[in-house]
Amino acid sequence: MTLIHPSSHVSPEAKLGSDVEIGPFTIIHENVILGKGVKVGAYCELGIPTALGDGSPLNIGDDALIRSHSVFYESSSFKAGLVTGHRVTVRENTIAGTSFQIGTSTEIQGDCSIGDYVRFQSNVFVGKKTTIGDFVWILPYVVLTNDPTPPSEVMIGCTIEDYASIAAAAVILPGVIVGHHSLVAAQACVTKDVVPNMVVAGVPAQVVSEAKLIKLRDGSNRPAYPWTEHFTRGYPSSITSGWEKDNGE
Template sequence: MIHQTAIISSKAKIGRNVTIEPYCIIHDNVEIGDNCFIGSFSEIGLPTPLAQTNKLVIGGNSTIRSHSVLYIGSMIGECFSTGHYASVRENSEIGKNVQLGSRSDIQGDCSIGDYTKMHADVHIGKYSKIGSYVWLFPEVLLTNDPTPPSENLQGVTIEDFAVLAAKVLVLPGVTIYKDAVIAASSVVKSDVPEGKMFSGNPGKVVCNANILRCADNPKIKAYPWRSRFHRGYNEEDVQQWLNNIK
């Protein structure tokens, strides 16, 4: 269903069973897969001279909520979902089942793997590289300029299964390795090794993350989180996690 107030370019490709709500703009060379939902007042495929390709692809079964803006030049996998007022800049590659919370933004030239979840007010700085199954909680900020303002941008790298709690600030060029856990309000100035708990301002490694216990049941190990939390993930992945975690 396409609302009569929506403006859709004749050069856009709209899949089957797509809903486009009132006052949306769909620009040239946008491809929207089957069964997608585009909320009201969204702008999809906004042109920019920074885009390396004149195309925006949104995979099927995606949900773009109202007032969101997606620039031309990105490839977005199936089952992508945004909150309200979210934005995705040019030259970004986003996997499947990625969630982007309200008022969050992905800057240009970023890559994000599958099933990564970003909550409200998250900022993904230009040149960030984020793996799969990563959790970024509200107001996480990934920076990229060590001497602002400059042209010497250094993106942050976050590997698979890492968890960044609310209000974490990550400085340019830092790598957070697989299964690392960053405590709320920490400032991350240096690389965080695999499987470590990092906390503080200035932050430091405090212990192995796998010694932490769930607040509501100290008998259960909190990390790696995939040993205990499976909602929203496919059964094949969950079984593989359980087989591999000791």
């Protein structure tokens, strides 16, 4: 059942799917498409117009949950299953895949490409022109930068490849490629590319180990990486069954 709170302002031009819920004091601008079952919390503003977009709508896929005080501009698009924390900011020209999770207070500055099943935790900062693969994990207070010599007109986004994991408060410098299945340690400052399957740490970050040598801290003596060998929470079994086969070979 569609539930639009009477204190909200929803443009009659916005396209709402079935069973959408809009919370109190929320503003939906005209250039917005919400899929079926989308829930938007209180004090959100969706579809803010901007000359920096391409004129396309903000397109939120089915069954999204957008928590309170969040702000999305027009000209971004999310496949089904988006879930956000509170006070998320997403600027224009952000294209994200299925089942994207964005933590509280995270900001995506726009012109970004984000794969499927990506997890951003709280207060992540994603500079313009960032490219994120599939199944990436980014932990709290990570900063992905784009200007190598601030201020300049040069803008080189980071690239985070599939299954990479970036721990809390790490900073990735402009243009750096973090290889697939790699781990960036907490508080690292990554100044050059990270080879796949490796762990880097420190300021500036250095290679400290192959990722597969890190042990899980559950007493099992199993390797913590690739994490797909032991962690499946939140992914459909159609996907994780594939992981198990891959990892076992």
